Amino acid sequence: MVRRDPDRTRQEILEAAFHEMYRHGFQATGLEAILERTGVTKGALYHHFRNKTELGYAVVDEIVRPWMLERWRAHFEDTTDPVTALKRVMTAILDEMPEDVILFGCPLNNLTQEMSGVDEGFRVRLESIMEEWRGSIADALRRGQVQGSVRADVDPEATALFLIASWEGMAGVAKSLQDRAQAAAVLGVLGELVEGLRPARPVAGATA
Amino acid sequence: MVRRDPDRTRQEILEAAFHEMYRHGFQATGLEAILERTGVTKGALYHHFRNKTELGYAVVDEIVRPWMLERWRAHFEDTTDPVTALKRVMTAILDEMPEDVILFGCPLNNLTQEMSGVDEGFRVRLESIMEEWRGSIADALRRGQVQGSVRADVDPEATALFLIASWEGMAGVAKSLQDRAQAAAVLGVLGELVEGLRPARPVAGATA
DNA sequence: GCGGAGACATACCGACCAGTATGTATCATG
DNA sequence: CATGATACATACTGGTCGGTATGTCTCCGC
Incomplete structure (x- = not known):
């Protein structure tokens, strides 16, 4: 050609x-x-x-990474109300995307499960993406704590990791059941629980 | 030989x-x-x-399935306080098992992510295991509702699926980070949220 | 306008590996 | 104790697929 x-x-x-x-x-x-x-x-x-593995690495670095981060990071880059932002981004992503992610799961999760135990090069790349993802959520939670929209006693890092785990788990479950409605139901439960991150009674200065 | x-x-x-x-x-x-x-x-x-695929199916049916169900089902087969049982089984499993599950993840989840999209025979088998698992949790939640140890407004099926998703997500995250402490932290957050399934004030007849 | 490097195209190879063909030892049964 | 069936063992094959060797074309610098 x-x-x-x-x-x-x-x-x-x-x-x-x-x-x-x-x-x-x-x-x-x-x-x-x-x-x-x-x-x-x-x-x-x-x-x-150079070879198939290098191609795989490049896909992770240049496709999967931006694919994940732009979907999440942008949504609450500067928000001081991470709870609302979280609920919005979750429903947004679920609505916006075609059957792909329902049928095939989350690319990051798929590759992690398949390759983390097989190839170290994949593992470190995928882990760093997850850490960035986690960092952006944890930062938002911290800002929320400063602004009073998030309870002071929540551990931002652990909670961020939990949210990621739940999200990835949801994607995995949806992939197994191949049913968008079930995924939505899971996110509904998660959404309710996430509400529990707000302080019981709003503190002065809270955006919520 | x-x-x-x-x-x-x-x-x-x-x-x-x-x-x-x-x-x-x-x-x-x-x-x-x-x-x-x-x-x-x-x-x-x-x-x-007959071939490698049939061997894989047999592994799922005869190893993975009992491996999963005996670990979970037994723990709250007859409990009327599923919240306590859940927290106990989660910490128990996390403590009891060796580095395996931390390093290699949950067998069910691994196979689901890898094979669901590739081979339909795997998908249906793995899905049915997950449905059984889900059913046993949902049943326990329903019993808890009858006994008053679980809020009446929680959806047992959706909540059960959420719990599974979170658990599998935790395993995936642990596999990626290769860190038991992080997994424990995620379970800690989940444990707190699970407490929210109890009714605000105990109803007469509650075991808790 | 020519030489060399970058950007492809084509044909081929070799290893790996699931699967098979065939042979043999053991056991149950009549 | 002969016979068939079960439970293996060994050697081989055939196809797939990642990887390579080699050739050609195009553009750019000089």
């Missing part, structure tokens, strides 16, 4: 690889499927990536 | 297969590893199982 547009070619490979990895997992993804999907040849692929 | 003890041979194959699948996932598990682990030969393996 001779496309002669290296950046675009590389990006297309990454996206196709993500598409396949998301659906079938990394190990079950064949290079052939990626090539067929992009029209790119094997020579081009190996020109841009 | 000629062991001539088919039941035991079969069981040993299943356990070795579980061992490998638990650590590396189903797809990454090679038959060779199982053979080496058991001392059984390929002929014996294929005498007991």
Whole structure:
């Protein structure tokens, strides 16, 4: 074909690889499927990536990472009312996204479960994404505590990790049951419990 | 070797297969590893199982399923105070089990994430295990409602699914961070939230 | 306008591994 | 004690798939 547009070619490979990895997992993804999907040849692929593992790393770094962070981080970057923001982002994400995430789960979680025990390179990359995610939630909780919209006795780090765990667990359950309504029900329970993070009676200065 | 003890041979194959699948996932598990682990030969393996997939199914049915259910079901088979039982079973499981589950996650969750999207036979089996698990929790919650140890307005099915999701999410997070303390912290938050399932003021007849 | 490097394309290889073919030892049964 | 069936053991195969060797085309610097 001779496309002669290296950046675009590389990006297309990454996206196709993500598409396949998301659906079938990394190990079950064949290079052939990626090539067929992009029209790119094997020579081009190996020109841009040293091997399949490096391609996987690049997908994590350049696709999964922004995919996760932009979805969450932006939603409560500057909020002082993290509880409301949390509930909003959860329902927003659940509504906005197509059947994908219901059927295939959360990309971060999928890869973590599959690859953390198999390849250390994957593990550290996926862990750092999770830590960033956690940090953004914990920061928001701390700001909420300063502003009085979150109880002072909650542990921001532990709570943030719990929220991530519940979210990922929900995605896993939905993937297993293949049912959006069940996922919504789980999030409903989580939403109610999250309300418990607010102080019993609003303190002066609370945004809520 | 000629062991001539088919039941035991079969069981040993299943356990070795579980061992490998638990650590590396189903797809990454090679038959060779199982053979080496058991001392059984390929002929014996294929005498007991039609192919690798059938072996995987048998592992799910005969190892993973009892492994999960006996760990949970027994703990609150007849309890009327599911909240206390839940907190107890969670800490009990976390304490009792070796580094395995911290490092490798929950077998049910691992297989679900890896195989649900790849093979329908795995999906339905894993889903049915989760449904049984869910049912046992939901039943306990309902008994708690009858006895007044659980708020009447909680949805037993949705709450049970939420608890499972959180638990599985915790296991996933622990697997990623490879840190038992973090897992305990997540369970601590969950434990507090679970307390919120109790009625605000005890009703007559409550066991708590 | 030419040389070299980057950006592909094509054909091929070799290893791994699930699966099979075939052989043999043991046991139950009549 | 002959016979069939069960329970293995061993050697081999066939296909898939990640990886490579090699060639070609294009663009850019000089």
